[in-house]
Amino acid sequence: MSALTKLELAGRTVLVTGSSRGIGRATAQLLHQRGASVIVHARSASAHTDSLISLFGNRGALVTGDLQDAGGAREVWSRAERAFGHIDVLVNNAGAWLPSSLEPASEWDAGWEANLGLNLIAPAELSRRAILHFRKRRGGIIVNLASRSSHRGDDAEHLAYGAAKGGLLALTKGIARGYGHEGVLAYAVAPGWVATDLADGALEQSVLDALPLGEVTPPSDVAEVIAFLATGRARHTTGSTIDITGADYVR
């Protein structure tokens, strides 16, 4: 890696939600390696967040908060803005693959509320705060973690998850179209199976056998794409979704 690539995010401050583990953690680490100051977000502090923060030194800060709580996203943004005084890039990564069974109706209701709350309404609120912040600073970047479910829908037990992730794509496109003239860029990335806790329980042998690259996507591949988008080097990609499925799902 050249020295230039290594430092191409120097001077930028990035908030990565849900960065205690999985894709968020890999992304936070790569952004830091490339020179960014990184605001790590987690539901609560833990050994996982402590290790990242000590590694990041004075280019790291931790904010906590449950994005499913009423007002949670608002609080997280306010704390994050205070950490370094400004934010250049928001990565809406926190999410969960929550079930929404048809029956009983109470589980359906709870599943929809939880999925929409965490996977769509929280990123929308964080995006709202980011746009208000970015327009004062004449620009900024939002990267939303969508999914192949955004395009394809999800399985029978996860209809609400697919709907929330589909909504995230429309949100991304709307931001790109509506606020591009104020310097706000918005992208979505849509992974297939990524080797994290989220996918762990669902990866049966038949799923693994069918993967064209013969392996589940490593979180580092997703992090690479996000780190590139965070540079702002491809401004006219705004509004687009980048698929990261190892050709397991091709549109």
Ligand SMILES: NC(=O)c1ccc[n+]([C@@H]2O[C@H](COP(=O)([O-])OP(=O)(O)OC[C@H]3O[C@@H](n4cnc5c(N)ncnc54)[C@H](O)[C@@H]3O)[C@@H](O)[C@H]2O)c1
């Ligand atoms: N792993 C996959 O196969 C896959 C595929 C497509 C999309 N995605 C998306 O990628 C993103 C990251 O997923 P991952 O695979 O790294 O999952 P993960 O479970 O490893 O990590 C998710 C992160 O979100 C945080 N989070 C969950 N609920 C939260 C809440 N209520 N409040 C605050 N933080 C919360 C977790 O603490 C964790 O840090 C998610 O948006 C997910 O939907 C993952």
